[in-house]
Amino acid sequence: MTSSTDAAVLAFENGSVAFGRRTVWTDANFSLKAGEFVGVIGPNGTGKTTLLRVLLGQVQLAGGSVRVLGKPPGRGNPAIGYVPQRRSLASDLAVRAYDLVLLGLVGHKWGFGPPSAAERRAVDEALEAVGASDYAEQPVGLLSGGEQQRLLIAQALLTDPKLLLLDEPLASLDIKSQHEIVHLVEDIRRARSMTVMLVAHDLNSMLEMLDGIVFILDGRVIAGSLDEVVRSDVLSQLYDTPVHVHVTEDGHRFVVGA
Ligand SMILES: Nc1ncnc2c1ncn2[C@@H]1O[C@H](COP(=O)(O)OP(=O)(O)OP(=O)(O)O)[C@@H](O)[C@H]1O
Numbered sequence: 001m002t003s004s005t006d007a008a009v010l011a012f013e014n015g016s017v018a019f020g021r022r023t024v025w026t027d028a029n030f031s032l033k034a035g036e037f038v039g040v041i042g043p044n045g046t047g048k049t050t051l052l053r054v055l056l057g058q059v060q061l062a063g064g065s066v067r068v069l070g071k072p073p074g075r076g077n078p079a080i081g082y083v084p085q086r087r088s089l090a091s092d093l094a095v096r097a098y099d100l101v102l103l104g105l106v107g108h109k110w111g112f113g114p115p116s117a118a119e120r121r122a123v124d125e126a127l128e129a130v131g132a133s134d135y136a137e138q139p140v141g142l143l144s145g146g147e148q149q150r151l152l153i154a155q156a157l158l159t160d161p162k163l164l165l166l167d168e169p170l171a172s173l174d175i176k177s178q179h180e181i182v183h184l185v186e187d188i189r190r191a192r193s194m195t196v197m198l199v200a201h202d203l204n205s206m207l208e209m210l211d212g213i214v215f216i217l218d219g220r221v222i223a224g225s226l227d228e229v230v231r232s233d234v235l236s237q238l239y240d241t242p243v244h245v246h247v248t249e250d251g252h253r254f255v256v257g258a
């Protein structure tokens with residue numbers, strides 16, 4: 001993470017967002033370089049999802065500027081993959097895993113004939129990339145939370161994006177599944193030289209991977225290194241409750257909530 005905007009995958013300058021008269025956040029001044037893996041943290045309602053939606057061109061800045069992959073954000077950019085905050089997949093959802101992923105590619109023409117060979121290949125590759133090939137024929141409603149999350153990531157990978165935005169992909173997953181999803185994202189990031197922004201509440205499962213952290217405190221967007229952010233004083237202030245960062249002898253950090 002850097003304050004220089006040269007060759008940045010995305011760059012904010014004095015970015016701010018408001019809905020009506022209500023300001024959500026201000027002072028977004030950061031940029032990400034290609035291949036960086038950045039965590040976005042902060043309490044509920046502080047504007048994390050809004051930050052991703054600005055990059056997707058779904059929310060306009062009230063002030064300042066932002067560029068994504070060399071241009072202002074625009075809707076439907078295939079170079080950006082997006083895993084939205086968990087819309088829970090209904091437990092009775094009968095659609096096959098394969099078709100759910102395919103829907104990401106052909107959603108606009110759903111029901112209009114069979115997929116092309118190229119579309120089927122893209123779905124097969126995406127399922128393979130997230131390790132979901134074995135349950136491609138299963139009804140989505142019968143899959144575990146972790147398996148369902150893999151399918152949503154597969155959807156986001158269909159267009160071979162350069163930037164992947166994940167909004168709370170770890171929510172409601174057990175610790176093992178959280179680790180698996182984080183490692184999956186990390187492996188894909190490396191293999192495809194992608195830049196990744198991942199919104200999460202529990203930092204522990206991803207601390208080892210991150211190049212930096214973006215957080216929103218008192219309505220201001222702040223970007224920093226792990227050394228700057230993953231500290232007891234900073235996190236306690238951010239969450240407005242005692243948070244302790246334990247550092248082991250070999251330098252690993254663990255965040256412990258009060
Ligand atoms: N389209 C909108 N119109 C008006 N207000 C909105 C809109 N989208 C979001 N907000 C408000 O902006 C604030 C930030 O919302 P956002 O969803 O970005 O927060 P968040 O940090 O992602 O929260 P959570 O952790 O609960 O997902 C909230 O107060 C929300 O109600």
Ligand SMILES: [Mg+2]
Pocket residue numbers: 048049050085167
């Ligand atoms: Mg959100």
